[in-house]
Amino acid sequence: MTQQEEKTTITSMPRIGDPAPHFEAVTTQGNISFPEDYKGKWVILFSHPADFTPVCTSEFMTFAKLEADFNRLNTQLVGLSVDGLYSHIAWLRTIKERIEFRDMKNVEVKFPLIEDISMNVATKYGMIQPNESSTKAVRAVFFIDPKGIIRAMIYYPLSLGRNFKELKRVIIGLQTADKHAVALPADWQPGEDVIVPPANSCGAAADRMAGKDEGVYCKDWFFCMKPLAKEEVEMA
Ligand code: BEZ
Numbered sequence: 384m385t386q387q388e389e390k391t392t393i394t395s396m397p398r399i400g401d402p403a404p405h406f407e408a409v410t411t412q413g414n415i416s417f418p419e420d421y422k423g424k425w426v427i428l429f430s431h432p433a434d435f436t437p438v439c440t441s442e443f444m445t446f447a448k449l450e451a452d453f454n455r456l457n458t459q460l461v462g463l464s465v466d467g468l469y470s471h472i473a474w475l476r477t478i479k480e481r482i483e484f485r486d487m488k489n490v491e492v493k494f495p496l497i498e499d500i501s502m503n504v505a506t507k508y509g510m511i512q513p514n515e516s517s518t519k520a521v522r523a524v525f526f527i528d529p530k531g532i533i534r535a536m537i538y539y540p541l542s543l544g545r546n547f548k549e550l551k552r553v554i555i556g557l558q559t560a561d562k563h564a565v566a567l568p569a570d571w572q573p574g575e576d577v578i579v580p581p582a583n584s585c586g587a588a589a590d591r592m593a594g595k596d597e598g599v600y601c602k603d604w605f606f607c608m609k610p611l612a613k614e615e616v617e618m619a
Contacts, residue, residue, distance in 0.1 A: 397525070
């Protein structure tokens with residue numbers, strides 16, 4: 384393959400709205416069948432480039448620290464790298480026994496970490512991005528809903544650790560948008576006003592613009608908002 388061809392190779396990537404591709408895998412917590420085993424729960428499926436590397440270690444400690452928060456949001460964590468099971472086990476043991484980072488110490492990673500030496504799963508999910516690395520997964524994050532549908536994706540390069548406040552905001556935002564049938568503006572945080580869907584007739588739009596739709600206010604005919612109290616939003 385020429386360098387130019389390598390740069391323009393299009394690998395198959397799951398897209399937002401697609402069913403999460405099925406796989407069977409061995410993990411540090413036993414075998415899993417994905418996404419079937421997680422039916423009824425949200426899942427954050429994420430990849431990291433390699434065990435025994437510093438950015439990944441800082442991320443794993445942070446994921447483990449926040450796991451209970453994610454679980455309260457009916458969300459399970461599932462990690463993956465193209466390392467083998469014994470590497471995963473040794474790395475997680477080292478984290479627990481030897482690594483201190485920020486306020487974290489003796490951190491036990493209890494969520495499953497998938498071994499993917501064959502790169503089958505990583506390839507299926509577009510986690511191998513050859514112009515970044517052909518031997519390591521990038522830092523991909525898939526947000527998968529209780530029906531097994533991919534609802535959002537974030538990709539980070541090897542050199543940049545993830546923003547965990549944003550990962551939590553994405554889960555809370557998706558759940559809030561679903562539950563209240565609303566959309567959420569830039570940088571939305573729980574307690575801030577939300578965007579109401581477009582009115583379904585000219586008359587309804589005119590009523591909204593005239594302030595006749597209880598609690599709804601409009602910046603223009605296409606941009607209407609309403610308050611949504613923090614108490615109405617599930618937060619961990
Ligand atoms: C890291 O996690 O520190 C890392 C992993 C792969 C390449 C570069 C950094």
